[in-house]
Amino acid sequence: MTDASKLRLGVNIDHVATLRNARGGAVPCPVRAALLAQEAGADGITAHLREDRRHIRDADIDALMDALAVPLNFEMAATDEMAQIALRLKPHAVCVVPEKREERTTEGGLDVVGSEPKLADYIAPLREAGSRVSIFIGADAAQIDAAARIGAAVIELHTGAYCDAHAEGRFDARDAELAALSEMATYAHSLGLEVHAGHGLTFDTVAPIAALPEVMELNIGHFLIGEAVFMGLAPAIAEMRRRMDAAR
Ligand code: PXP
Numbered sequence: 027m028t029d030a031s032k033l034r035l036g037v038n039i040d041h042v043a044t045l046r047n048a049r050g051g052a053v054p055c056p057v058r059a060a061l062l063a064q065e066a067g068a069d070g071i072t073a074h075l076r077e078d079r080r081h082i083r084d085a086d087i088d089a090l091m092d093a094l095a096v097p098l099n100f101e102m103a104a105t106d107e108m109a110q111i112a113l114r115l116k117p118h119a120v121c122v123v124p125e126k127r128e129e130r131t132t133e134g135g136l137d138v139v140g141s142e143p144k145l146a147d148y149i150a151p152l153r154e155a156g157s158r159v160s161i162f163i164g165a166d167a168a169q170i171d172a173a174a175r176i177g178a179a180v181i182e183l184h185t186g187a188y189c190d191a192h193a194e195g196r197f198d199a200r201d202a203e204l205a206a207l208s209e210m211a212t213y214a215h216s217l218g219l220e221v222h223a224g225h226g227l228t229f230d231t232v233a234p235i236a237a238l239p240e241v242m243e244l245n246i247g248h249f250l251i252g253e254a255v256f257m258g259l260a261p262a263i264a265e266m267r268r269r270m271d272a273a274r
Contacts, residue, residue, distance in 0.1 A: 034069035038247025043081035066260035074101035135163035138172035165210035189226030215240035233273035
């Protein structure tokens with residue numbers, strides 16, 4: 027039985043595929059990493075099928091859908107191609123993210139306000155197909171209002187600016203970002219949205235985010251895959267889990 031009040035950890039395995047693709051072969055296998063993460067205590071697996079297929083590929087998503095016992099959180103840009111894939115596979119969750127070809131990673135949140143009617147039409151069939159639709163946004167009340175209006179079930183708050191400020195030693199800016207995330211988590215929850223958070227989280231930055239009572243799920247990838255080089259993937263996940271639980 028799952029405990030509804032427990033903070034869930036979604037492990038993002040994109041960068042196992044980045045490493046595989048660096049050599050063009052079949053290893054390391056992202057599905058193997060996902061199964062290991064599942065065994066190590068991940069409550070879900072997150073994978074981003076980018077338009078340019080730079081890491082995860084279509085066959086990886088198919089294989090994850092077949093292999094996983096835990097839910098798949100399918101991250102994708104709001105394109106027709108991705109909608110077709112999501113409607114065919116019907117993953118547990120679809121997280122809609124902004125995507126630019128030239129970026130190294132997802133740089134900011136989605137502008138829901140600027141494309142509200144289009145996004146409302148876009149997510150309606152995904153919802154009807156049974157996927158929980160999550161919208162990746164910054165800590166901004168106007169964006170949260172728009173996400174609620176279009177009928178999203180979940181918002182995922184972008185923690186990148188908070189993590190960057192911490193890494194760069196800009197602690198006043200970090201604390202301001204954390205305060206905004208805290209306030210907006212409370213606000214989104216008051217509108218009936220489920221609140222998730224992620225991007226750039228590390229052992230050093232996870233606790234204050236895990237401590238936000240409205241946050242139900244964290245999605246963490248790059249740091250865990252990097253840390254796996256030093257301590258192994260399962261111990262890295264176990265240590266992240268421990269820090270999340272201790273902060274709760
Ligand atoms: N959540 C979302 C919506 C993302 O786009 C990403 C990166 O793909 C993550 C979480 C995980 O970020 P990171 O790999 O920096 O932990």
